[in-house]
Amino acid sequence: MRIPFFKKKPKKQQYTVAFYNVENLFDPRRNSKILDSDYTPNGVKKWTLERYQRKLRKLAKTMVNIGDDGHPYPPAILGLAEAENNQVLKDLVDTDPLDDLxxxxxxxxxxxxRGxxxxxxxxxxFFKVLHAEPLALLVDNAGGIRDTTRDILYIKGEFNNELMHIFINHWPSRREGDVATAYKRIAAAEEIIARMEIIKQTEQEPNVIVMGDFNDDPSSESVQVLKNKGGLFNPMESLHIPNSQGSSIYNMKWNLFDQILISSSFFNYEKGTHSFDNAGIYNHKSLMEKKGKFKGTPYRTFVSHKYMGGYSDHFPVYAMFTFNT
Structure with a gap:
């Protein structure tokens, strides 16, 4: 018999909204339409069904705990990056302890x-999807060839019956250099702002949540465009400390590419609305390397082709909201 997972009774109706880059969540089956051959049993990463299921279990156990210390419930809304297809998502939500929720x-x-x-x-x-669509990000590489990057996922829904607009992002990488590729991420910010302007034609003060792996820090121009031109508040700004704190690390420097930005409408306290409480990086010790040079950094699934058996190369981030009754 399974013991009930949640026992505490919250003092107020508080909900977690989170984002997690889950580092290449591929199933082990070959898909000839995408570049996933590395993540197959015969590929260079030896991605077997056993390894895949182990990663699902680790992610599921992490996800239920994302949020404030002591908060008794798992995220009501969780954006993801680096998920291959519908099947991996179905497998994920069917994995204990997510499966009962x-x-x-x-x-x-x-x-x-790469898919x-x-x-x-x-x-x-708690959340009802009313409409969902991918927003194409049409940007070219320096040579004029289309960059086949990720779409922006847009969802309109009701969160405890309050209307919400959610944008989930995984912006173009810095592979060719952060300055050389900055225009792509600025274009992504502009695409979101353009959709927000359409929403404002029918809603005076829409509730907007923009989350994702932006491949830029809070101080970067692209994220500042969301803040200054889009009028969004970024509670993650104060959390980025390059020498000691972030959601991912590169060349021993912490980045906070994973962020959640919100509209000013979340700073009202009217009955039937959600108000913003706080935000954080969920850098629990279970998600960290335990020893060596990289102690305290994200415990990864792979380092290059070497299997480490960890969770992800990113920590999740979250924002807490109170539903006003």
Missing amino acids: GYGFVHFDSPDE IDTALIYRKK
């Missing part, structure tokens, strides 16, 4: 050549 998911295949997409998983008890 009534999660649904939203996913669309994107043009990304790693953004997605939403949500507790159907």
